[in-house]
Amino acid sequence: MTREGRGPAELVLAATVARRHYLQGRSKVEIADELNVSRFKVARLLDFARDSGMVRIEIVADGEVDLDRSARLQEAYSLRHSVVVDGAALDPHALAVHLGDATARLLREVLTRDDVLGLPWARTIDIMSHALTGLPPVDVVQMTGAMEIPGVDSSAVDIVRRAARLTGGSSSIFHAPLMTDDVVTASTLRRDGKVARGLAEARRITHAVMGIGAWADGLSTVYDAATPAERREALEFGVVGETGGRCFDAEGRLVDPPLADRIVTIGADELRAIPEVIGVVSGRPKAAAVAAAVRGGLVNALVVDTEHADALLDLAD
Incomplete structure (x- = not known):
């Protein structure tokens, strides 16, 4: 007009x-x-x-949070929560710390003492776990085994214990790798009493914080650890990404390529049953995978940087 x-x-x-x-x-x-x-x-x-442009309504940023992008992203994807932080001038580690702080702030708002927080092993979750101060005394549950990654010396057990120590709640842990060398080892571990009981604790989780990987080189620790044959097989199953070691397709449906048989993580039903799952992601390359995870209901809240938010908004148009 x-x-x-x-x-x-x-x-x-x-x-x-x-x-x-x-x-x-x-x-x-x-x-x-x-x-x-x-x-x-x-x-x-x-x-x-x-x-006609006579009136222009602008939502301004509030310090570290881009409120306009946050609101648009929340509306575009019908998210329970959306937090977009400016990471344009930050190096990858500083950006990860920035996202971790923002996630911890969101958790301080949404968690109550009746909730149970679920944490998997992931580099972003490891960094975030250091910022979990000021939370109510919630229990913290381990969701996956751990990966050995150069430069990262925290296991899934370390992450959960650290988080529980900061919240003042109890920790539910088990010792296992996220990916075993073979199917038999993974099957044996899942039947082990301590691991089985630990994975069963996932049924208590009300809020989880997850990293999301895209099925491509350098964009997923699971992809990077898989063999070339396993990567190709996963693509044949339609895999576009993974979260917590569970693979999903372009519609956000959980799928189990052969690789899944040597991964130690929570069950598909337990993951789908978590009321609120917060995905923490940065950069443009993972946008299609994140959009798929949101479409499939695997993730219903996001903490991302402006670059990733813009890529998601482009996909939503």
Whole structure:
């Protein structure tokens, strides 16, 4: 809607209505009475003022959080929570710390003492776990085994114990790798009493924080640890990403390629049953995988950087 063909009196009236409504907080009915026009005309003038660019509504950033992107992302993907942080000037480690701090702040808002927090092994989760101060005394449950990654010296057990120590709650842990060397070892571990009981604790989880990997080189620790044959087999199963060692396709459906038989992680039913799963991700390359995880309901909240948020918004258009 443009301003062409409208006389100055109507333009001034539109500006007056917009000023009284947006700056002075008057209701449409109040403005109609004050200006002796119908409330329907007030509504039309407000629409014209917005659509023509006479009025520009801007949501400004609040320190570290980009509120406008956060709101648009939440609406575009019907997320329970969405937090977008500016990471443009940060190196990868600093950005991970930034995302971890933002995730910890979100958890401080949403967790109550009746909740149970689930944490898998992931590099982003390891960094975030150091920031979990000020939370209620929630129990913390280990969701997966651990991977050995150069430069990362924390196991899944370390992450859960650290988080529980900071929250003051109890920790549920088990000692196992995320990926074993063969199927027999993984099967044996899953039947082990301590591991089986630990994995069963996932049924208690009300909130989980997960990293999300895309099925490509350097974008998933599981992909990087898989053999070339396993990677190809996973692609044949339609795998586009993984979270907590569980693979999913482009619609966010959990799938079990042969590789899944040597992974120690929570069950598919337990993962789907978690009421709130917060995905923590950065950068553009993982956007398609994250969008799939959201579509499939594997993740229903996000903490991301502006670059990743823009990529997700592009996919939503």
